[in-house]
Amino acid sequence: MDNLKNLVREKHMYMTRIGVAVLVCLSMTSLLVYRLIGLQVIDREYYATRAEENRMRLSAVPPVRGLVTDRNGVLLAQNTPAFVLEVVPEQVENMDTLLRALRPVLNLDDVEIARFKDRVGKTPRYRSVPLRGNxxxxxxxxxxxxRFDFEGADVTATLTRSYPLGSAAAHVVGYVGGITEEEFKKIEAAAYQGLTQIGKIGVEKSHENELRGTPGAKIVxxxxxxxxxxxxxxxxxxxxKNLVLSLDAxxxxxxxxxxxxLDGAVVAIDPRNGEVIALVxxxxxxxxxxxxxxxxxxYKALLDDRKRPLYNRALQGAYPPGSTVKPFMALAGLEYETLQGGHGEYCSGSMSLPHSTRKYRCWKRSGHGWLxxxxxxxxxxDIYFYEVAQALGIDRIHTFLSLFGLGHPTDVDLPLEKSGLLPSREWKMRTRKEAWxxxxxxxxxxxxGYMTTTPMQLAQITARMAMRGKGFKPHVVHAMxxxxxxxxxxxxPEALPAIPHRHAQDWETVINAMVEVTASQRGTAYRVFKDAPYRVAAKTGTAQVAGMSQDELRARKLTExxxxxxxxxxxxxxxxAEDPKIAVAVIAEHAGHGGSAAAPVARQVMDQYLLGQILYNLPADPGAGAPVAAGVPAAPVELIGSPGSASDDEE
Amino acid sequence: MSPFHRSSNDDTRVRKLFDVLHIDPVLLCLLLAVCALGLTVLYSASGHSIAMVINQAERLLIGLVVMTAAAQAPPEIYRSAAPWFYGFALLLCALTLVLGDHAKGAQRWLDLGVLRFQPSELMKLAMPIMVAAFLHLFTLPPRWHAVVLTLMLIGLPTVVVMVQPDLGTSLLIVAAGGFALYLGGLRWQYIFGALAAIGAAAPILWARLHDYQRQRILTLFDPESDPLGTGYHIAQSKIAIGSGGVFGKGWLEGTQAKLDFLPESHTDFIFAVFAEELGLIGICVLLTLYLAIVGRGLYIAARAQDSFQRLLAGSLAMTFFVYVFINMGMVIGLLPVVGVPLPLMSYGGTSMVSLLAGFGLLMSIHTHRKLLAS
Known part of the structure; x- marks a missing residue:
């Protein structure tokens, strides 16, 4: 009985325990469900996003870079296919067998193979590894x-930038190259998704944003x-975007x-709109x-070259303008009415300032007489313009030439332009701590003296002279x-404020004198232009290179x-001259006289542009559209005598 | 049931067949349902590997055979064999420490040439049998000296397994023994006292844990702190579960497992795949099945005829629940990642066989009831 009582009590206790256990199980299950509702209902959005982020990968599709052509559609920068042999290690059954098979086809050497294997080791196996480019x-x-023997290897085509004119337009068009670390810090990473190259100089740099395009994306x-x-x-x-340059190839x-x-630079501008026609x-x-x-x-050879081929003389070269500044001085004299009337000035071959014994000489030692x-x-x-300058004084010279933009970059749409130097009292005091x-x-x-100009500036002031004071900002990009x-x-074209002038006829007076430079037998560029079928307003110049005194230089022949x-x-x-279509500035370094060394260069540029003479054939280019003829076809013109044959009929 | 197809005679015959085989049809159906879900999700979690599904199905078959075999022996046999079984399992566990294979920094496996298995799985079965058999000797609730002896029976193998180190299994072993003790009528003051003692001992235990175990616990509380290291499991599994939402992404549509973001997706973390693809609704179905199995186990325990059978059946049912709870808890970031598979679903042979063997014991208890003398 007692035993049975015990059994009943035991059974009862047991059922209680089971009941408690069931309750515990249910409450623990509720805890699980509570937690799951939190995850799957309340925070579902958050976790769904995380799951999407996990699986989605953005892979960039690089844009195709825009082409660069000249005004007639001649390609200056293009994208050409290059073939690369790539290997996907995952798909290769036996890498050594494959490389042995490819070796004779590509003339692979051991170094290349070792480098390739190194790259394979560092890349995920499903990704392709280039074995040989180009x-x-x-x-x-x-x-x-x-190809069936080369399982896992394939030839893919990529686009590389190429420059059909080679060195001829390198300073304008520029080039692209790998993005450097410093450049990488500056650029917006999103704009360069999938891209490895960036414009380094020239139009490739200045119009990088237009040429580059916008990367696409694949979401995988x-x-x-x-x-x-x-x-x-x-x-x-x-x-x-494709760029159409104003350049005429x-x-x-x-x-x-x-x-x-020769070493030097040529800049040709269309004065009517500021378009750069040539820049060499x-x-x-x-x-x-x-x-x-x-x-x-x-690269080291290019950097170490004493002639500095990478240096863009047209924009960065600051040269004394020499006598090319004289027409502008003459114009300033007319504006400020400081020129002597009557016979003008007398050139005896030299002059000196009051209270000074220093002699200022004319290039013609015997003198020009009354001029x-x-x-x-x-x-x-020279004597005439010493007098003009003296009468004007530095302040008025500075004010007047500033109107032409000297002393400031022309803001042409190319990188690295220098400003040259238009000196003033204030400038000298600031930099030299000396009075003028x-x-x-x-x-x-x-x-x-202190004055320097870039060839671009010279071309620009010439263009403004041609336009009788009107002018446009120079630019090389004609259209996009x-x-x-x-x-x-x-x-x-971006018009610049016109240069104010009290007497409009002053422009004609100076331009007529410039025309005589090529038209008059006494003119310093007469020989070069005597047979030109168009009227040319010009001025020669010979700029001294510092280091030799005037007298010393005069005494020696060029060749010595x-x-x-x-x-x-x-x-x-x-x-x-009467309807200007082209303004040209030429500088030939260490070449001697402007009339004999630089003028023929300008003549050929003008002939090509104005007469459309086929002087030089462009490299054959199947990709280019039919070029539209520039200028009007004209009767063949006798070629100019070779540079160097000039006599001392100048400065 | 349509009377045209099945007569009540047929019904009786089927029931008779189950009686002869000592199979509980209710439990069997529930188990098969969970296993079917398991195989389905495994196909998805393994990256559409038919081979793995077949492999797992083979283990299921072996498990069912073992279960049926275990159900044939009457419970008394288990009771009398308990010390031998317990001793044998303990010996193997100890052997593992000396001879075992290393896997993932732990010695859990014993290679017997033909088969490689974890003796700790054997202990999971031996423990409740032993405790139940031992407590059967006393009038319940047990007195304190019986409790102390029971605790020693539980403690010894637990320590052996814990130093392998296999925290998850040792927890389950403690649970199996503990539940038997609890059902045996361990006084509530002892239970609460023990819980308090565990709370007090936690810092000491902490000091004795392996670095990786500690790291697992630490990252549990802040999984995002190390999203690519130890917290990665939990973070990715929560993403999988959470992104499944109420209705799930659909079978074979879970991206977390398919794209390998979810580690161990076919073993310990298979529940995350299930949750991602079948959503909260699928989980509710699964939980219902699991609870039904536990419920059936407790029902069998309630109807068992002596204390050994009651304690064993109750302990087996409750351990099964703990099994489920620990796995789900760790996968949803509620518990530390201790390496407990989801019963009947995770890929792996030993746990499948030992679990089904346990259910064989339950069936044995249920089908060997004698009619009480009126």
Whole structure:
């Protein structure tokens, strides 16, 4: 009985325990469900987003860079296919067998193979690894022929930038190269998704944003190891815009050719709208090696070259303008009415300032005799312009030449432009802590002394002279073309404030004198232009290179002077004088006289532009559209006598 | 049931067949339902591996055979064999420490040439049998000296398994023994006292834990602190579960497992795959099935005829629940990641077989009831 009682009690206790256990189980299950509701209902959104973030990978689709052409559609920068042999290690059954098979096809060497294997080791196995870039068409063909023996290897085409005109337009077009670390810090990473290159100089740099385009994106589903499995979404990017430069490739080539053997620069501008027709800096360089990554030796050779081929003389070279400044001095004299009337000035071959024994000489030691303003310009008399400058004084010279933009960059749409130097009292006090000396004004009168200008500035002031004070900001980009729609947007010329002048006829007076420089037998550029079928207003210049005294230089013949001390030859001109279409500035370093060394260069540029003479054939380019003829075809013109044959009929 | 197809005679015959085989049809159906869900999700979690599903199905078959075999022996046999079974399991566990294979920094496996298994799984069965058999000797509730002896029976194998180290299994072993003790009528003051003692001993235990175990507990509380390291499991599993939402992404549509973001997706974390693909609704179905199994186990325990059978059946049922709770708790970030598989669903042979063997014991208890003398 007692035992049975015990059993009943035990059973009862047991059932209680089971009941408690059931309650505990249910409450623990509730805890689980409570937690699951938190995850799956309340925070579902958050976790769903996290799951999406996990699986989605953005992979950039780089845009195709815009083309650069000249005004006639001649390609200056293009994208050419390059063939790369790539290997996907995952798909290769036996890497050594594959490499052995590929070896004779590509002429692989051990170093290349070792480097390739190193890269393979560092890349996920599903990603392709380049084995050899820049395959020749023959290698591609040989590969394709036996492609079934090369499981896992494939030839892919990529686009590389190429420059059909090579060195001829390198300083304008520039080049692209790998993005450096400093550049990487500055750029907006999103705009360069998938891109490895960036414009380094020239238009490639200044119009990088337009040329580059907008990267597209592929959204792919990827697993935890980053392997893309399928494409979920394709986000369209936009290819870069095509640039149509105002440059005329034929004129550019003509200028390049005309400067052959010389160092210097040519800038030709259309004065009616500021468009740059040609811009040459010599010596040039081949931009192509920079694209693929220039090797150390080539780059060092370019950097160490004493003639500095990478330096863009047209924009960065600051040269004394020499006598090319004289027409502008004459104009200032007319404006401020400081020119002597009557017989004008008398040139005895030298002069000196009051209270000074220092003699200021004319380049013509025997003197020019009595000269008026026109005579001074035509014969480039130094004495005449010493007097003009003295009468004007440095302050008025500075004010007047500032109106032409000297002392400031022209703001052409190219990088790295220098401002040159237009000195003033204030400038000298600031930089030299010295007062201005009257004798320094005289030197400015003939474009020497502190004064420097860039060839771009010289071309620009010539263009403004041609336009009788009106002017436009120089620019090289004529239009931009949207590659998708084909719509072309012109870059409108940007007018500059006109140079005010009290007497409008003063412009004609000076321009007439400049025309006489080429038309009058006494003119310093007569020989070069005597047979030109258009009227040219011009001025020659010969700029001294610092280091030798005037007297010393005068005493020696050009050929006896050490090369690096020889004068720079300068020439500015515009034509046709009555209806200017082109303004040119030429500088030939250490080439001697402007009339003999620089003027022929300008003549050839103008002939090419104005007469459309086929002086130089462009490299054959199948990709270019039919070029529209520039200028009017004209009767063949006798070629100009070679530079160097000039006599001492100048300065 | 349509009378045209099945007569009550047929019904009786089927029931007779189950009686002869000592199978509880209710429990069997519930188990098979969970296993079917398990195989379905395994196909998805394994990355559509038919081979793994077949492999797992084979283990299920072996498990069912073992279960049926275990159900044939009457409970008395288990009671009398308990010390031998317990001793044998303890010996193997100890052997593992000396001879065991290393896997993931722990010695859990014993290679017997033909089969490689974890002796601690054996202990999970041996423990409740032993405790139940031992307590059967006393009038219940047990007096304090019986309790102390029971605690020693529980403690010894627990320590051996814990130093392997296998925290998850040792927890389950403690649970199995503890539940038997609890059902045996351990006084509430002892239970609460023990809970208090565990609370007090926690810092000491903490000091004795392995670094990786500590790290698991630490990252539990702040999994985001180390999203690529130890917290990665929990973080990714929560993403999988949470992103499943109420209705789930659909079978085979879970991205977390398919794209390998979820580690151990076919073993310990298979519940996350289930939750991602079948959502809260699927989970509720699964939980219901699990609770039904536990409920059936407790029902069997309630109807068992002596204290050994009651304690054993109740302990087995409750341990099964703890099994489920620990796994789900760790997968949803409620408990530390201790390496407990989801019963009947996670890929792996030993636990499947030992679990089904346990259910064989339950069936044995249920089908060997004698009619009480009126």
């Amino acid at each position: 395959l020749t068409m023959e290698q591609v063909a040989r590969f394709q022929l036996n 589903e990827a697993n935890a190891y980053g392997r893309p499995l399928r494409e979920l979404e394709y986000r369209q990017g936009a290819p870069g 034929k004129v550019q080539m003509a200028a390049e050719k005309a400067l052959a053997g 800096s010599k010596p040039g360089f081949d931009p192509q090696p920079f694209v693929a990554g220039i090797d150390r030796t080539t 008026d303003m026109a005579g001074g310009v035509i014969q480039s008399c 000396f009257p004798g320094e004004t005289l030197n400015i009168g003939i474009g020497q 073309q949207d590659t998708l729609t084909g719509a072309t947007t012109l870059v409108p 002077t050490p090369f690096h001390l020889r004068d720079h030859a300068l020439f500015i001109a515009f034509a046709p």
